[in-house]
Amino acid sequence: MSRPWPGSWRPLGLSYDGQGVNAALWAAGAAGVDLCLFGEDGAEERVPLTESTFHVWHGYLPGIGPGQRYGFRVHGPWDPGSGRRWNPEKLLLDPYARAVDGDFTLNEATFGHLPGDSAPFMPKGVVVDESVRVDTGPRPLIPFAETVIYETNVRGLTMRHPDVPEDLRGTYAGLAHPAVLDHLIKLGITAVELLPVHHFISEPHLLEQGKVNSWGYNSIGYFAPHAGYSAAVRRGVRGGQVREFQEMVAALHRAGIEVILDVVYNHTAEGNQDGPTLSFRGIDNDCYYRLADDPQYYRDYTGCGNTLNVTQPHVIQLITDSLRYWATEMGVDGFRFDLASALARSLHDVDKLSAFLTTISQDPVLQGVKLIAEPWDVGEGGYQVGEFPPLWAEWNDKFRDTARDYWRGARTDVRELAYRLSGSSDLYQDDGRRPYASINFITAHDGFTMRDLVTYEQKHNEAHGEENRDGSNDNRSCNYGVEGETDDEKLNILRRSQIRNLLSMMLLATGVPMLLSGDEMGRTQHGDNNAYCVDDETSWVDWSLLEKPQWRSLLDLTRRVIHLRRRHPVLRQRLFFSGQPAYPGGLQDIAWFRPDGNEMNEGDWFEPSTALAVYLSGQDIRGRGPHGERITDDSFLMIMYSGWEDLDFTLPGDPWARWYQVAVDTSLDGDPGARDDVMLAGGTTLALPPRSLLLLRADHELWSAT
Structure with missing residues (x-):
């Protein structure tokens, strides 16, 4: 290809205008950037981007259109001791890619400190025509006080659903299937909160064991719907995940259901200094990540090896550009921020006036969507329940722990119980927030299901290959005398009663209830409280449970209580x-x-x-x-x-x-x-x-x- 035209430094990524594509990549310290185009036979053509404006390398390529696969190679010094990790042997994903094609293959060439060309083992970005999109509106616009959240995984919800065609199971199209929508509508929930759908890969240690990341908390593409959840991609439609995701959102909106995404901006799939070089590390390592005092290492407030550097203006731009894209172009109604305290840190401490929180608070698009914080990280001072500013709701683990303790018979402070039932004013009233700042939950993807909470006192994660060391040991659960499932019907009646108590208390308490998918029908993970690497019947919703009268009646009760809540404003107070x-x-x-x-x-x-x-x-x-x-x-x-x-x-x-x-x-x-x-x-x-x-x-x- 001849030398590209100068093009423009914005927008970032590869954008198609009907005649060709503009390519733009921010790489502040780089010595040069090559755009790499891949043919159908896998042949690579490298096109140097010679223009640089405001640290953005850019160029325009006429004749390039939708479906084109691509990546970047970035030149610069390899000096890990100073935090600089450029290596043009490594193909890099575009941080702004709208779609990703292909899987990550674990190979030593994908690691920056090892020799070899990583391109054969890397997924590639895909050029998308963004002028062709599905109308996802009108939005349901459910007031926060009237919201009932259903936390679920795109794949896990539908893999065992008998009425979803096999080729649609585990996909966006499967979630939008009428049989699934019918269940959600009759249940009465108002929002689905989807575990991460940003394109993600599985961690190297899982791939070495033949396992995969089934939750998705290992993001590498903040603008791309995960390709593995797309029926269109399975059929060979390159980039088809974008339209399919929009069609899913449109179907949910027509059903009166909002879409909230669980987003992981606190870390990326590149892991620590020994992890693969996939994108950010090879573009500008010491700008994208928080480095330790010894810059060959990373500050890790996430427990996942690295932490994105939200003190860097371009990283904040990346995150807010991503959020606005999903809100405007993809129709998303809200976001739940994984380990949000890591995003709210200034230099080291969590800061309510941090650049990230300040930027979000004044953004006219993001002010209009639901913002939910997981208000902690694993760093010192990271536990921040009740400390996020106005606009933000929070996962309220104090509600979770109090409810679990009360019903298992632990000695419970009556004042604590009263606060949790009445909206947690002790946490949220002093900064001007409302009761719906409290996301009331008892179970979530991370931990026991509701049925396991009353069946197991110990975690049973032996199948993960970590000698049962992973997962929380503080489950506040009770087995009522027998560990695991039993044929003792008297004990089973007690356990089902406790499930009904926990569910009813959560759904009737003031605040916003969040129901874990499958809890309404007695789903079990057989004592696994950390099923992030379990992609089988253990972690998938078992719809056959509804054939059993005891679990069908649990579904009927859950529906009953949710609909009571929705009919009666006294059960969903807007003020304390x-x-x-x-x-x-x-x-x-x-x-x-x-x-x-x-x-x-x-x-x-x-x-x-x-x-x-x-x-x-x-x-x-x-x-x-x-x-x-x-x-x-x-x-x-x-x-x-x-x-x-x-x-x-x-x-x-x-x-x-x-x-x-x-x-x-x-x-x-x-x-x-x-x-x-x-x-x-x-x-x-x-x-x-x-x-x-x-x-x-x-x-x-x-x-x-x-």
């Missing part, structure tokens, strides 16, 4: 409770009761208790409707009892209620609606069965059966 009437003359907005039916006094908050009741008044809900109107709803009394013997509990009478109607009763091991017609008078003393949750709708009028 005050313990006072929302308006003069009304009932206080929240009240807490002892088993004798009286309100808790100051001393009660310092006594351990297995029973707690909370009354949520719907007479006047704090806050106004969109037109300034008062919001009214039913009132509810939720009673939780984690003890092991029957407990007498007296229902509060006037002014709280004259009658109560049963809405949820987790003691029922079967039809969740079996007590719908049961009415209980205020002042009645109930014999609460052990380990149960009861939600009662309050009625202020006299009621009589006819």
Whole structure:
């Protein structure tokens, strides 16, 4: 090919304009950049980019179009001792590639410190015509307070679904299949939170063992949908993952469901100094990564070998360009940031005024999407639950731990439990955030499933080849006398009751609930609490569970509680409770009761208790409707009892209620609606069965059966 035209330093990446492509790569310290074009036979043509503007190497190539495979080779000194790791023998992925073709093959040539041309073993970027795209709108625009999140993996959700055609299982198209959408719609969730879909590769140590990364927390392409999740790519449509992803988003939007992506901007798949050279390391190592005092090594706040350097303006640009691309071009509605504390560090410490958080807060596009932080990393001072600024919601692990402890019978601080049930005002109110800053979860991809939480007290990760050393040892789980599955039906009834308690508490608590996919039908990973490298039936959702009555009834209960939450604004408060009437003359907005039916006094908050009741008044809900109107709803009394013997509990009478109607009763091991017609008078003393949750709708009028 003849010498390229000068082209432009922006936009970054390879952009097609109908006549050719503009190529632009930021590489501040490089001595030269070659654009490498690959033919259908794998032959490589190297085109030097001789223009450099603002540290961006660029050129325009007429006649190059969509489907073209490419990469970069970057020239410069090889001096790891000073943090400089340029090596033109290594083919590099474009950080801005919109699609990636081919797999990473583990070979010594892919490591910068070893000889050999890495091109035969590297995936390549693919030129995409971005003027041809699927309309993913209109967006559902679900208010955060009304959101119910379903965390899932694109592949794991559909690999065992009997109604999804085999060629679509494990793909974006499979997730958008009507049978899957029907399940999500009937369940009542409002958003799917997808484990990473940025193009990722498996870690070398997994490939050496014949394993793969099944979660995707090993990103290398921040603009490219993972090719392995694309049915179109399987059929040989190069770059087809872009359109397929957009079609999935469009289908979910039509179903009224938002799409939230779990994004991994804290580290990349290149690992530590001994890892492969795939992209950033070979483009400008000491700009893209945080280097240690000895710059041949990396600062590792992530536990994954490296940490992206978000004190560097171009790295912040990369991240925000990526976020805006997914929000605007791909239709995504929000992002959950893995190990977000690593992104919020300035020089070393986590800083609410860091460049990253400041940039996000003023971005007009990103202000309009849901932002969720995993508010910790593995570095010193990395645990930051409750410390992120306005606009951000957070995974609330304090809710997780408190809920697990309460239901397994651990000694639980009543004040802690009350805070978690009422929106965690102790964490989020002082900086002006709302209750929906708290993402309430009990299980997530990382850890036990809900069923395993009540079946195993020890992790069982032996299949990972790490002698069961990986995964958390702090599971706060309980097996109730037998480790693992059992044929003891009495024990199984108890375990199912505990699942119902955990799920119901999470879905009824103030905040935003997040449900792990498959928990609604009793999915098990057989005690594996770190299934990141397990890509088989262990980690895939088992849809055949719905053929069993006990798990079908669990699904029915989950649907019931989610739909109760969606119908009743009193169960999804937008403002924090005050313990006072929302308006003069009304009932206080929240009240807490002892088993004798009286309100808790100051001393009660310092006594351990297995029973707690909370009354949520719907007479006047704090806050106004969109037109300034008062919001009214039913009132509810939720009673939780984690003890092991029957407990007498007296229902509060006037002014709280004259009658109560049963809405949820987790003691029922079967039809969740079996007590719908049961009415209980205020002042009645109930014999609460052990380990149960009861939600009662309050009625202020006299009621009589006819």
